[in-house]
Amino acid sequence: xIHTPSAGRQQxxxxxxxxAGLGGALTAAAARIADPEEARAQAAPAxxxxxxxxxxxxxxxxxxxxxNPIEGFSHAVPSLSRHMKEFFTLAQTVEFLESCIRAGxxxxxxxxxxxxxxxxxxxxxxxxxxxxxxxxxxxxxxxPIRTVAADMxxxxxxxxxxxxxxxxxxxxxxxxxxxxxxxxxxxMLAGVSSHxxxxxxxxxxxxxxxxxxxxxxxxxxxxxxxxxxxxxxxxLGEPFFESDPEEMTRVVRQVGKPCLGFKILGAGRHCSNQAxxxxxxxxxxxxxxxxxxxxxxxxxxxxxxxxxxAGYARRHGVPA
Numbered sequence: 052x053i054h055t056p057s058a059g060r061q062q063x064x065x066x067x068x069x070x071a072g073l074g075g076a077l078t079a080a081a082a083r084i085a086d087p088e089e090a091r092a093q094a095a096p097a098x099x100x101x102x103x104x105x106x107x108x109x110x111x112x113x114x115x116x117x118x119n120p121i122e123g124f125s126h127a128v129p130s131l132s133r134h135m136k137e138f139f140t141l142a143q144t145v146e147f148l149e150s151c152i153r154a155g156x157x158x159x160x161x162x163x164x165x166x167x168x169x170x171x172x173x174x175x176x177x178x179x180x181x182x183x184x185x186x187x188x189x190x191x192x193x194x195p196i197r198t199v200a201a202d203m204x205x206x207x208x209x210x211x212x213x214x215x216x217x218x219x220x221x222x223x224x225x226x227x228x229x230x231x232x233x234x235x236x237x238x239m240l241a242g243v244s245s246h247x248x249x250x251x252x253x254x255x256x257x258x259x260x261x262x263x264x265x266x267x268x269x270x271x272x273x274x275x276x277x278x279x280x281x282x283x284x285x286x287l288g289e290p291f292f293e294s295d296p297e298e299m300t301r302v303v304r305q306v307g308k309p310c311l312g313f314k315i316l317g318a319g320r321h322c323s324n325q326a327x328x329x330x331x332x333x334x335x336x337x338x339x340x341x342x343x344x345x346x347x348x349x350x351x352x353x354x355x356x357x358x359x360x361a362g363y364a365r366r367h368g369v370p371a
Contacts, residue, residue, distance in 0.1 A: 101155045101361055102368045104344050106263060106309055107240045109182060109206045111158045113336070114364035116151045116357065117313060117348035118161025121170075126271065126289060126318035138352055144170035147351055152179050154361035158206075160184040160265075160311070160346050163199045171203065182206050184311075186244065186265075188214040189230060200237045208234045209265050212244035216272040219250050231261045242311075246272040248302040255306040263309045265346070268296040268335070269317060291317050300338035312339055313346040325359070332363035341370030 101112040119126070121144055123136030139147070148159060148170055161167045163185050174181055183203050187193055188211035196208065210230050218226050227243060234241035244265030245251055251264055271289040278285045296315075303310045312335055316322055321331040335345050345364075349356040 099155065099365055101157075101364050102370065103157075104309060104342050106207060109240075111182065111206075111344060112156050112364070113344040113368040114156055114361060115158045115160050115184070115311060115344055115346045116148070116156050117346045118159065118167060119318075119348040120350045121147075121161065121167060122164060126314075134352075135350055138350070139166070141166055141169055141173075145173045147349070147357070148174045148181060149177075149179060150351065150355060150357045152181060154355075154357040155365075156357060156361060158182040158184060160186065160209075162186045162211075163194055163203060168203060184209060184242075186211050190214065196233055196237050200239060205239060207240035207242050207263065209242035209244050209263070212246050212265060212267060213272055215243055215245045216247055216250060219245075219247070219253075220274070224253075228259055231259065235260065244313075246270045248299045251299075251302050251306060251310075255302075255308070261308070263311065264303075264306065266299055266303050266310045266312050268299055268312055268314050270295050270299070271314070271318075291320060296334065296338070300335075303339050303343060310339060310343045311346050312343060315345050315347060318348075328360075329363050329367075332360070333367045336364075336367040 101114055103110045103112050105111070120135040121139045123132040123134075123139075125132040125135055144166060151159065152174075157180065159171070159181055160183075171181065171183060183205045185199055185203060185205040185208045187196070187199060187208050189196070190211070193199075194202070199205065199208065210227050215227050218224060231241040231243065240262040241260070242263040242265055243254060243259070243261045244267070246267040247270055248266075251266055254261065254264070269291045271291065273281075273290050275285050278290055300312070303312065315335040316328060316331050321327045332345075339345070345368075347360055349360065351357065
């Protein structure tokens with residue numbers, strides 16, 4: 052047996068790789084193996100585009116990631132809320148946002164809170180492209196509008212729906228309209244959220260200056276008095292009525308401005324299986340305008356909900 056010296060073996064290998072055209076490929080492959088994140092990105096197929104709408108100068112996917120589960124706002128029972136909040140550590144929140152990006156979702160909507168701020172900052176520092184819509188209302192706990200604008204660069208700030216409904220009932224709707232003007236003064240798109248179709252209709256009829264609405268599919272802020280008058284009885288907990296989506300989407304189709312429908316899954320009440328989830332997506336996209344989108348909170352504890360829901364948005368969110 053002829054033993055090739057070490058240097059000779061290396062030269063033979065280099066010549067072979069050069070002739071075969073494999074040297075650069077193997078070097079690149081080795082680099083990818085050394086960087087697991089890069090390897091995953093290279094291996095993952097590019098996500099098919101989700102249909103989009105325009106909000107001002109911004110292109111926004113018709114599926115927007117919501118944030119309620121991240122801070123444990125389950126709209127169900129305290130144990131589920133706690134379970135959600137404990138699951139969404141900062142690291143898990145970052146992973147969730149990255150899963151949204153991988154699925155093709157380009158916008159996230161949530162409050163200006165400590166963990167979401169840190170997670171979004173981490174994603175952006177790693178090069179992730181994710182737009183932010185901030186829910187806000189100048190409550191005592193809320194940072195000033197200028198602070199939010201400087202800190203998070205949101206494409207829009209939206210007046211919180213529960214606060215909107217409370218102020219309207221108290222005869223203080225002008226405070227909400229003034230909020231819209233303040234947001235515009237800081238150079239951002241301004242929106243108003245509400246759970247009540249009549250409040251959305253009123254703002255549209257009065258020609259408010261807001262750029263968009265957030266419209267809840269369920270009138271969960273309906274008061275005890277309203278329930279008593281409507282039904283002669285009061286629900287235990289938040290009222291989710293089967294007819295609510297029909298009433299809100301009727302108004303959504305009547306107003307000219309973009310609407311972002313939320314709670315399309317009834318805060319989990321349409322999630323008994325994937326067939327009911329898809330049916331809710333199909334209903335939502337079939338009953339809003341082609342210039343509208345939906346916001347969906349996700350809890351990826353058991354499956355990749357961002358990927359699954361993005362598939363429903365692609366299937367049912369293509370404007371007719």
